[in-house]
Amino acid sequence: MKVFSRIFILSAAMTSAAAVSAQQDFSNVQIVPHSLGDGLYFLEGQGGNIGVSVGDDGVFLIDDQFAPLTEKIIAAVASLSDQPIRFLLNTHYHGDHVGGNQNLGQAGVVIISNENVRTRLQAGFTNGDLQRALTSEQKAGLPVITYADSIDLHLNGHDIHAFHVAPAHTDGDSFVVFRDANLIHTGDVFRTTGYPRADGNANGSFYGIMAGYEILLDISDENTRFLPGHGVVSDRNEVASQLQMFTTIRDRVKAGVDAGMTLEQIQASKPTAEYDAQWSAGVATAGDDLVAVIYGELRSM
Numbered sequence: 001m002k003v004f005s006r007i008f009i010l011s012a013a014m015t016s017a018a019a020v021s022a023q024q025d026f027s028n029v030q031i032v033p034h035s036l037g038d039g040l041y042f043l044e045g046q047g048g049n050i051g052v053s054v055g056d057d058g059v060f061l062i063d064d065q066f067a068p069l070t071e072k073i074i075a076a077v078a079s080l081s082d083q084p085i086r087f088l089l090n091t092h093y094h095g096d097h098v099g100g101n102q103n104l105g106q107a108g109v110v111i112i113s114n115e116n117v118r119t120r121l122q123a124g125f126t127n128g129d130l131q132r133a134l135t136s137e138q139k140a141g142l143p144v145i146t147y148a149d150s151i152d153l154h155l156n157g158h159d160i161h162a163f164h165v166a167p168a169h170t171d172g173d174s175f176v177v178f179r180d181a182n183l184i185h186t187g188d189v190f191r192t193t194g195y196p197r198a199d200g201n202a203n204g205s206f207y208g209i210m211a212g213y214e215i216l217l218d219i220s221d222e223n224t225r226f227l228p229g230h231g232v233v234s235d236r237n238e239v240a241s242q243l244q245m246f247t248t249i250r251d252r253v254k255a256g257v258d259a260g261m262t263l264e265q266i267q268a269s270k271p272t273a274e275y276d277a278q279w280s281a282g283v284a285t286a287g288d289d290l291v292a293v294i295y296g297e298l299r300s301m
């Protein structure tokens with residue numbers, strides 16, 4: 001029973017992501033490149049920030065937003081380099097980060113990800129029925145090189161280290177580290193646009209996100225730049241201050257749980273009160289939703 005409901009939830013999530021992308025009008029979206037130095041850029045458009053490395057070895061992309069934007073993304077890359085796009089790494093399986101996979105895969109780009117990303121994309125294509133054959137278009141969108149823990153690429157003068165983070169935003173998250181450039185693409189584990197989001201359909205975890213922030217602090221210094229899945233390029237202070245906020249909220253929720261309060265009582269005590277104006281991202285219930293996630297995880301420990 002558990003397995004079936006899980007598959008149903010997953011396929012529902014994939015279907016709604018596809019539906020959103022099909023209904024959304026992308027005609028006015030512009031893909032804007034921003035330089036990060038050393039042949040590194042990020043592309044801003046609609047969906048997750050795209051990391052780009054250009055140079056003599058060819059173009060390496062991190063994430064690819066939505067399918068209707070692929071042509072514009074290719075054009076933006078062409079304005080930065082006359083070399084072909086050779087490799088694409090997916091930081092996780094969400095539609096606003098992998099939407100261009102089929103287009104780019106069909107164009108011959110080699111797609112790389114943590115193994116859970118491939119598994120979830122495959123399950124989405126088949127509605128969880130792994131016996132169902134994929135179309136060639138669908139197959140082209142799947143990562144062809146997967147890793148459990150980490151992978152290293154040596155391209156355009158960069159040593160690039162991508163590694164899997166234990167379940168955080170999803171169970172397939174990776175951080176991508178450009179060591180010499182002191183730059184980290186964090187996927188959606190670290191964002192600057194709203195409260196942390198643990199995807200319950202993909203084993204996401206608030207505690208896992210906190211652990212991910214600890215890792216970011218451990219592997220960085222005061223000069224490290226963090227390119228978030230959504231939001232602006234940030235420094236270590238931003239990571240540390242968000243982690244401080246998570247800890248404060250977590251401690252308040254935990255105190256309520258320890259005192260025997262119900263979820264509704266804890267939500268009514270407004271553990272996120274002073275943060276909501278900045279971090280709710282226009283969603284009135286965002287603070288309460290975060291409290292519910294933390295409460296659920298605390299109760300299951």
Ligand SMILES: [Zn+2]
Nearest residue numbers: 092094169188
């Ligand atoms: Zn995401």
